[in-house]
Amino acid sequence: xxxxxxxxxxxxxxxxxxxxxxxxxxxxxxxxxxxxxxxxxxxxxxxxxxxxxxxxxxxxxxxxxxxxxxxxxxxxxxxxxxxxxxxxxxxxxxxxxxxxxxxxxxxxxxxxxxxxxxxxxxxxxxxxxxxxxxxxxxxxxxxxxxxxxxxxxxxxxxxxxxxxxxxxxxxxxxxxxxxxxxxxxxxxxxxxxxxxxxxxxxxxxxxxxxxxxxxxxxxxxxxxxxxxxxxxxxxxxxxxxxxxxxxxxxx
Amino acid sequence: xxxxxxxxxxxxxxxxxxxxxxxxxxxxxxxxxxxxxxxxxxxxxxxxxxxxxxxxxxxxxxxxxxxxxxxxxxxxxxxxxxxxxxxxxxxxxxxxxxxxxxxxxxxxxxxxxxxxxxxxxxxxxxxxxxxxxxxxxxxxxxxxxxxxxxxxxxxxxxxxxxxxxxxxxxxxxxxxxxxxxxxxxxxxxxxxxxxxxxxxxxx
Numbered sequence: 001x002x003x004x005x006x007x008x009x010x011x012x013x014x015x016x017x018x019x020x021x022x023x024x025x026x027x028x029x030x031x032x033x034x035x036x037x038x039x040x041x042x043x044x045x046x047x048x049x050x051x052x053x054x055x056x057x058x059x060x061x062x063x064x065x066x067x068x069x070x071x072x073x074x075x076x077x078x079x080x081x082x083x084x085x086x087x088x089x090x091x092x093x094x095x096x097x098x099x100x101x102x103x104x105x106x107x108x109x110x111x112x113x114x115x116x117x118x119x120x121x122x123x124x125x126x127x128x129x130x131x132x133x134x135x136x137x138x139x140x141x142x143x144x145x146x147x148x149x150x151x152x153x154x155x156x157x158x159x160x161x162x163x164x165x166x167x168x169x170x171x172x173x174x175x176x177x178x179x180x181x182x183x184x185x186x187x188x189x190x191x192x193x194x195x196x197x198x199x200x201x202x203x204x205x206x207x208x209x210x211x212x213x214x215x216x217x218x219x220x221x222x223x224x225x226x227x228x229x230x231x232x233x234x235x236x237x238x239x240x241x242x243x244x245x246x247x248x249x250x251x
Numbered sequence: 252x253x254x255x256x257x258x259x260x261x262x263x264x265x266x267x268x269x270x271x272x273x274x275x276x277x278x279x280x281x282x283x284x285x286x287x288x289x290x291x292x293x294x295x296x297x298x299x300x301x302x303x304x305x306x307x308x309x310x311x312x313x314x315x316x317x318x319x320x321x322x323x324x325x326x327x328x329x330x331x332x333x334x335x336x337x338x339x340x341x342x343x344x345x346x347x348x349x350x351x352x353x354x355x356x357x358x359x360x361x362x363x364x365x366x367x368x369x370x371x372x373x374x375x376x377x378x379x380x381x382x383x384x385x386x387x388x389x390x391x392x393x394x395x396x397x398x399x400x401x402x403x404x405x406x407x408x409x410x411x412x413x414x415x416x417x418x419x420x421x422x423x424x425x426x427x428x429x430x431x432x433x434x435x436x437x438x439x440x441x442x443x444x445x446x447x448x449x450x451x452x453x454x
Contacts (some may be wrong), residue, residue, distance in 0.1 A: 001374065001375070001409065001410075002370065002371075002372050002373070002374045002390075002410055003372060003373050003374070003387065004372075005372045005373065040434065045372065045373055045389075046372075046389075067267070070267050070268060070271050071271055073271075074271070074272060074275065074431070074432065074433070074434050074435075074437065074438065075389070075432055075433075075434050076389055076391075076429070076432045077268070090262065090263070093263070093264065093265050093266070093267070094266055094267055095267050096265075096267040096268060096271070097265065097267075098265045098268055098391075098429075098432060099391075117302075118302060118305065119263060119301065119302075119305060120263050120301055121263075121301050121302050121334065122369055122393055123369045123371060123391035123392065123393065124301075124391075167369045167371065167391075167393075168369070168371060196364070196367055196368060197367060197368070197369070198367050198369070198371050198372075220367060220371070220372070221372065250373040250387045
């Protein structure tokens with residue numbers, strides 16, 4: 001059967017992984033390529049690499065970082081950050097990405113999702129949504145690394161990007177990001193109940209029990225950053241825990 | 252002897268991942284759209300990211316379609332991946348009215364609406380002719396082949412019902428999944444294909 005994917009996320013700024021990385025247990029920790037290799041060895045099912053300064057610096061994700069990670073990696077790599085055009089997508093695919101994630105550019109110009117899907121296929125087209133809770137049961141999309149609110153309701157936007165050809169949603173709760181309070185399960189249920197494409201849960205994971213909760217709330221994959229970077233758990237330890245909770249993962 | 256592996260240029264594929272996978276196995280790669288090269292080279296890969304209609308049109312424009320058909324008929328070592336695998340066949344629900352290379356009889360249908368689509372992630376494959384290649388591999392597909400073609404060895408997977416994960420005849424291997432993204436198990440599939448390609452050449 002199709003297994004739940006465990007996805008470590010590399011948030012990269014100036015060529016280094018950021019977000020609370022402690023340098024123990026790793027030589028030269030913070031290098032995207034070294035972390036990529038470590039996580040693959042531990043059993044990661046896929047990696048997401050987000051160039052978090054790209055949009056604000058007005059450029060697409062750095063190709064040299066993508067190349068360095070790809071050389072180490074024989075599992076899928078999804079790359080996001082600052083992607084504006086089909087040309088950006090193609091050059092990322094030519095330098096080591098397998099799937100490409102768009103966020104701000106898709107909100108500003110939704111047609112980009114259609115164009116990506118018809119050229120590179122649905123399965124290559126990932127749309128990242130950063131979401132903040134507004135009132136009970138209502139969620140709003142935010143862009144530019146969470147610095148700018150939009151008018152878009154998260155549920156409506158999820159339906160729209162699915163109909164435009166997105167093959168997966170990377171759903172990040174801004175409210176939970178970095179809090180270690182667990183994924184926003186209400187948000188997950190709100191989105192997974194209205195789309196038929198898979199959804200990756202992101203934001204707030206501090207332990208395996210949070211990942212189990214996300215899967216039960218409808219997530220097809222679970223993403224975590226500090227959980228792995230801080231060496232609280234290895235990917236294999238997380239997978240052991242999930243198996244004990246009868247969540248099917250690749251062993 | 253050690254000719255590079257030629258990867259068919261489609262402008263939409265994840266070529267760096269393929270190249271990295273073959274380099275790890277000690278082989279160099281060249282990306283090419285040249286029909287003569289694609290017809291006659293020792294080993295050719297038809298990669299797959301894109302849509303059935305768009306990829307078919309790109310192959311027609313570069314005349315790679317006739318070259319690939321000729322090399323397949325001549326039973327030269329060819330590896331077709333994901334959409335490339337689907338293009339070996341006749342047609343797909345994804346693009347009604349568009350015909351594939353038609354080297355193998357078969358039609359692709361969309362996964363049933365009971366499942367989340369695309370079928371995205373790691374799933375177990377069985378029935379492989381390479382014993383070392385048992386295990387889970389990485390898929391990213393919305394369409395599937397249900398009936399295995401006669402005269403081909405087939406491997407299977409299950410997602411809302413059984414479907415064909417790979418077909419093989421001599422040195423021609425088609426994989427619905429991505430061996431270049433399937434870690435250790437994927438490496439065994441690539442090794443298996445390379446060794447079949449080798450056997451054919453020494454005959």
